[in-house]
Amino acid sequence: MIHHTMQQENSTQPYVHGRSEKEAERLLDQAGTLTTILHHDTYYPPGSRVLEAGCGVGAQTVILGNHSPGALITSVEISPDSIRKARDTIRPLEMNTINLINGDIFDLPFKNASFDHIFVCFVLEHLRDPLAALQKLRNLLQPGGTITVIEGDHGSTFFHPDSVDAQETIRCLVRLQAEGGGDACIGRRLYPLLKNAGFSDVHVTDRMVYVDASRPDLVEGFTKKTFIAMIEGAKEEALAKGMITETNWERGIIDLNRTTESDGTFSYTFFKATGLNIIQL
Template sequence: MNSTTVTARYLHGYSAGETRRLGDQANSLADLLHHDTRYPAGSRVLEAGCGVGAQTVHLLAGSPGIRLTAVDISAESLATAGSRVAAGFPDARVAWLQADLHELPFPPDTFDHVFVCFVLEHQSDPGRTLAALRRVLRPGGTLTVIEGDHGTIVAHPESAAARAVIGHLVRLQAAAGGNALLGRTLQPLLTAAGFTGVEVTPRTLYADSTRPRLVDSFTRDTFIAMAGSFRADALAAGLTTGARWDRGITELHRCATEGGTFQYSFFKATATGPAC
């Protein structure tokens, strides 16, 4: 999940391991989430909260020739994103900017399209963020938002201990000012922020032993790796004990073994800026 200025605390941190996990996540989800994201060459596109560039490379791959402005609050993340893009897309036209999404230094109607992926879930006031993005989107321009929702998880074998870990993740993000269940709220959020033509589609990832690439890249290396990294936070918050947490993570790993299955739904919204 991408870094961006918010009142909410960005729980995932900025470690090298988290950078790798974000890349694994983006690569495993590219076809599911981005196959229908296409912008015409020459379009002015804003990626809001680009983080380490994990999604940026897929955005550029699907829309060659765009004029991309990638914004994030973290200078370190921007440097990583710049290196990632330079390695894969040396001729891409990308402007990198360190800025708060609520204080973007652009005049109204600057961009033809705005792209936001795994950012709003970390916002304490996502409606305010969307209003700020609407300001810089030209009338009739498009907004694309992608978010997850931990409440959509269906895992087998079913485990109360694993379910408790997922619940702790939701509570930790809420305590930090974010919302790990935000995906289900995209339609009312975008409508309340003044966007029109809002359309939301669920994008469900399902992994079992017949899809070993997804088991490795998403179930194990993305979701379980992310969940496991919150052990200290969950214990410090008094949500659980070390033994209970460890049991839950062990049970989650059963979903990534022979006979196990894991399902997670993302939500992709598209909308249009007001005509005037």
């Protein structure tokens, strides 16, 4: 694996979830839990050049490597700490066709048309200008190349028993991300974003995660370790900014955990978009 350091530009908001070891663990749990739902149709042919834009700690990179073992994958991440964690994650797996690069997706060291495919997962929600990012990435695609984008949408969260306090805690995270220039509900925007960036044949599919007691793996892996853990990570900042009282916050977290009991249910929708680069720029 190659490690290349680039000057980072101020193109992203501060990562709202933080970059702690606990957050890295959450991302890995999330990726493992959602592999079938999000990636059953993610595959790149042997020898194809794939750019993963925003690889984080390597959680999705591992899945790409497993699903497309013959593809030549270049994974880029702006955070040096995250790229180090990604290297630690991937090194024991001996995925020798993966290169890790520390760099800014708004200023990458690649010539136009350098890649056959681009993969972007849980990245656009953190960018101040996701449309500009997609336009930059499109320049790096060969004519006929494809892009795949996966994002969540916090506004798609529904659960039983319903709770005003639980919904308020979720809105705190949405507001924190918006204040930093991001969009926690960006999943619903993928179709117009890709169309406006110049991609053709844009197709979006919804990937709903539905959880009840008959799916204990999802109760543990998604509702508890992915979603609730993500919301809990926003507590300190939400309280510091006066978005919610500590009493209401604690009630909200208790009610979110209530959905994981035997009569509770939880659902959340991700969106997966694909597009084609027809015109060479």
